[in-house]
Amino acid sequence: MAFGYGAGAYQQIRSHGGVESADPHGLITLLMDGALERLVKARAHMLRGEVAAKGEAITRCIEILGGLRDSLDAKADPVLVGRLDSLYDYMSRRLLQANLRDDASLIEEVSNLLQPIRDSWVQIAPAASRRAAGA
Template sequence: MGFGYGAGAYQQVRSHGGVESADPHGLITLLMDGALERLVKARAHMLRGEVAAKGEAISRCIEIIGGLRGSLEPKADPVLVGRLDSLYDYMSRRLLQANLRDDASLIDEVSNLLQPIRDSWVQIGPAAQAAAGVQARP
């Protein structure tokens, strides 16, 4: 399972002030990395029986996914946006179930859904910048 992949990058950028200097594409990446980081933490808390910490991590992840839903631009591609909106809604519901049922497999499911979206999002960043004629930042 690769859900630890983005968490380190999120933590590094967050601790070095990346939020203030990130472009909109970078901010969405940070949100996804933050959600993935919370999923790793929630799973660990769940396995250790730390109910309050698990609930807090899951709640924060649901909030981040809500932020991702809120950032969708319906005019860009209504079909794709509709599918992403439904998927984000599904992820939030699965996380609620994971919390109620104390089911780590549901956290894994959400991680396995979010990670490829994050990876694809990261890949389209440079391509979109190149198409727009924008120089990538070092």
């Protein structure tokens, strides 16, 4: 089942281009960007009363969060990885609630949780590249 999440998330991001040339760090960035984009779309669909499109956007975002969970490397930092895993799980559950309750504030909550993670992830890219070049 975990493979399905990652494959679905990858397929969604692949359609945006850049996957073929992205390194693993870049792929995670693309996944986070895709999730944030789906959150914006889900909220807009919700506010317009477009139930099916809202559900589709939320489902895609949950799949991407599953892909992010699948990509976690427990050997890197078990405590941090455990916290991120729990946070991604929490975000997925909040999105399910947002869909069921038609509650845009829950979508905003998830966006407000994911955006700083994405921003921090982007900031470590140069350090990761330098380490790889030095190895």
